[in-house]
Amino acid sequence: MGDLTLTDMERLGAFDEAERTFQMTEETFRVFYELTARQLRVYLSRTTGDDRQADDLLQETYYKFLRSNATFASEDHRKHYLFRIATNLVRDHQRRPRVEVAASPATQAGVASPTDAHSAERTATRIDLDRAMAHLKPRERSLLWLAYAQGWSHEEIATALGVKTASLKAMLFRARHRLALILKNPGGRS
Amino acid sequence: MNSLQCMHEDRVVSAVLSGTWPSEDDALTTHATHCRICSEVVAVAVVLRADHEVARGEAQVPVAGQVWWRSAVRARLESSQAATRPMTWLHGVTAAITIGIMLAVVGFAWPTIVGGAGWLRDVVLPLMATGEISGVVAGVVRHSVFLAAGAAACLVIAPVLLYFVLAND
Numbered sequence: 001m002g003d004l005t006l007t008d009m010e011r012l013g014a015f016d017e018a019e020r021t022f023q024m025t026e027e028t029f030r031v032f033y034e035l036t037a038r039q040l041r042v043y044l045s046r047t048t049g050d051d052r053q054a055d056d057l058l059q060e061t062y063y064k065f066l067r068s069n070a071t072f073a074s075e076d077h078r079k080h081y082l083f084r085i086a087t088n089l090v091r092d093h094q095r096r097p098r099v100e101v102a103a104s105p106a107t108q109a110g111v112a113s114p115t116d117a118h119s120a121e122r123t124a125t126r127i128d129l130d131r132a133m134a135h136l137k138p139r140e141r142s143l144l145w146l147a148y149a150q151g152w153s154h155e156e157i158a159t160a161l162g163v164k165t166a167s168l169k170a171m172l173f174r175a176r177h178r179l180a181l182i183l184k185n186p187g188g189r190s
Numbered sequence: 191m192n193s194l195q196c197m198h199e200d201r202v203v204s205a206v207l208s209g210t211w212p213s214e215d216d217a218l219t220t221h222a223t224h225c226r227i228c229s230e231v232v233a234v235a236v237v238l239r240a241d242h243e244v245a246r247g248e249a250q251v252p253v254a255g256q257v258w259w260r261s262a263v264r265a266r267l268e269s270s271q272a273a274t275r276p277m278t279w280l281h282g283v284t285a286a287i288t289i290g291i292m293l294a295v296v297g298f299a300w301p302t303i304v305g306g307a308g309w310l311r312d313v314v315l316p317l318m319a320t321g322e323i324s325g326v327v328a329g330v331v332r333h334s335v336f337l338a339a340g341a342a343a344c345l346v347i348a349p350v351l352l353y354f355v356l357a358n359d
Contacts, residue, residue, distance in 0.1 A: 017262070017265070017266060017269075018258065018261065018262035018265060018266075021262075021265050021269075022261070022262075022265070026255075026258050029254060029258055030254040030255070030258075033254040033257065034254065037251040037254070037257075038246050038249045038251055039246065041249045041250075041251050042242060042245045042246050042249050045245065045249070046241075046245070058251065058252075058257075059252075059257060059260060059261075062257050062261060063260070063261040063264060063265075066258075066261050066265075067261075067265065122240075122244060125237065125240065125241070126241060126244070128237075129237055129238070129241050144234060144238060145238065145242075147203075148203065148206070148207075148231075148234055148235040148238040148239060149238040149239055149241065149242035150242065151203070151207040151239075169194050169195055170194055173194040173195070173227075176230050176231065176234050177230060179234050180230040180233045180234050183233060183234070183237060184233070
């Protein structure tokens, strides 16, 4: 059988059907999206190290989230669930063979035209961080980002990553130690 | 304090995340310079937090409506694909049953086919050699059951062949 495509009428029908298929209404989704999209986009960008991949995974994450039948006790629970989907998608993506590791466009732009001393320093820090993060495992990147960039508690991180809170402290300690060593000595390996 | 965590770690993290590091609490700042765990926390958290602030401001995300629309279209497409999946299975099962029936028919007719081949060898060929065509025709009419079986096989095979030929359209 050939691939299915939708007619314009079917696309319009899809819009109405979405309200029944998805776990929330469009208006509720819009509010939730406004709260989480930027955070999630940055998280995906830093954990994958690739802005284009982050864009694809952003759409994929929200799609899987909308299709899920999960129920949520609170807005935080909803957000943690979203990040858990994103983390799983990143992990699945990392398992696939990679043809090319593209440099982040934001980094490339920053390298091309640092307008002043402050932005040049910021760009240099960003490049150092990108390189250092590239030496870490995806789960370590997720842990560190959620803990020290987004400021989540251990319990929140454990929920989002699907690990036990008890083992999280040790994992966080090892990841932090590795990143600190790499940042201190950018040329070497931990 | 244990080997993995310092009792002041949470306060250090809070100060960095709230943008008040170095802390106004000199004792905490001094502790962080001497404590191996807290100094690592500061080294990592300051860089990650600063990067987060900048990246969050620069991040470009599609509008919510666009993400919703794409998800809706994709959901509809996947539903359509899911709906056609049983039909594909049904076609496959039909093809398998048809092939099975054909093989059964051939199995039942096999003695007749063997007999017909023997008749060709023993009766028709000698007749053709001696030029008695009318005898050959009479024999063929008597054994027209072979023709009927062949025609029936064609009728069964034709839809199956058509299915496989048109399957990719």
